[in-house]
Structure formats: C-alpha cells, structure tokens
Amino acid sequence: xxxxxxxxxxxxxxxxxxxxxxxxxxxxxxxxxxxxxxxxxxxxxxxxxxxxxxxxxxxxxxxxxxxxxxxxxxxxxxxxxxxxxxxxxxxxxxxxxxxxxxxxxxxxxxxxxxxx
Numbered sequence: 001x002x003x004x005x006x007x008x009x010x011x012x013x014x015x016x017x018x019x020x021x022x023x024x025x026x027x028x029x030x031x032x033x034x035x036x037x038x039x040x041x042x043x044x045x046x047x048x049x050x051x052x053x054x055x056x057x058x059x060x061x062x063x064x065x066x067x068x069x070x071x072x073x074x075x076x077x078x079x080x081x082x083x084x085x086x087x088x089x090x091x092x093x094x095x096x097x098x099x100x101x102x103x104x105x106x107x108x109x110x111x112x113x114x115x116x
Contacts (some may be wrong), residue, residue, distance in 0.1 A: 004115050006107065007041060009034040009048035009061075011064050016104060023111065031061045032052035037042070038065050044115055047102060050078040066093025069102065073114040077102045 003025045003086055008017055010054050014027045014082040026041060028034040031054030038046065044064060062074055081099040089097050095114060098106055 004044040004111055005039055005041060005048045006111070007034065007043035008101060008107075009046070009052045010101070011049065011053065013101070017107070019063060020104060022104075022108060031056040031058060035061055035064060036075050039068065042069060045075065045111060047075045047077065047098075047110070049100065049102070061089075062094050062096045064093040070101060073110070075110050075114075090091070092112075 003022070003024045005026070007021060007024060008027050009031065010027065011029050014052060017025045026037050026043070028037050031052050034052065035056060048058065048061070051106065052058055062076070065072070066073055073091060075096045075098060076089045076094045077098040077100050079100050081097045086097040
C-alpha cells in the first residue's frame with residue numbers, strides 16, 4: 001500500500017492505532033519484539049516508549065535500529081521529556097522526544113514532519 005508503515009513499541013492503547021486508515025501499523029510490547037519487527041519490516045518510522053519492557057534496554061534498541069537504517073526516524077516518548085533525556089536519545093540515534101501519552105495526533109504530526 002502507499003500508506004506509511006509505522007512501527008510502534010508500547011504496552012497500552014494498541015487499538016487506538018489499529019483502528020485508523022492513515023497509516024499501516026505494527027505494534028510490539030517489548031524491546032526485543034520491536035527489534036525483530038524492525039529487521040523484518042524495515043518500517044518508514046518508529047515510535048517507542050522509553051519505558052518499553054524487554055531484555056534489551058531502550059538505549060541499545062535505539063542504537064541498533066539507527067545502525068541498521070540510519071535514515072529511518074525513531075521517535076521516543078517518555079513521561080518526562082526533559083532536555084537531558086532529549087540529548088541522550090538523540091545521541092543514541094533517535095530523532096525526537098515526545099511526552100507521554102503517545103496519541104494519534106502526535107503520531108500524525110511526526111509522520112508529517114519526518115516523512116515528506
């Protein structure tokens with residue numbers, strides 16, 4: 001399809017993203033599953049909660065995804081989007097830090113910003 005493929009790592013509200021027609025979506029609830037899906041799907045953009053559970057720390061997840069596809073935007077969401085964390089996730093290879101909760105509006109905003 002011509003819709004962007006969006007990969008999202010979160011543990012709640014999955015149905016919010018599945019019941020819409022603006023983009024194709026895959027949702028994973030652990031860091032390990034997210035990395036697997038990322039390697040299989042090569043999505044257009046990735047969103048992940050900074051507190052996503054899993055064996056793999058989110059910092060390593062971001063680094064590995066960024067190394068695999070440096071041009072794919074990675075957007076991190078966190079309970080507190082303070083400047084030090086923003087700098088940190090950008091050093092790992094993420095493009096942007098959003099404040100939780102992630103929402104359809106925020107996802108669409110980032111799609112418009114990064115997928116021209």
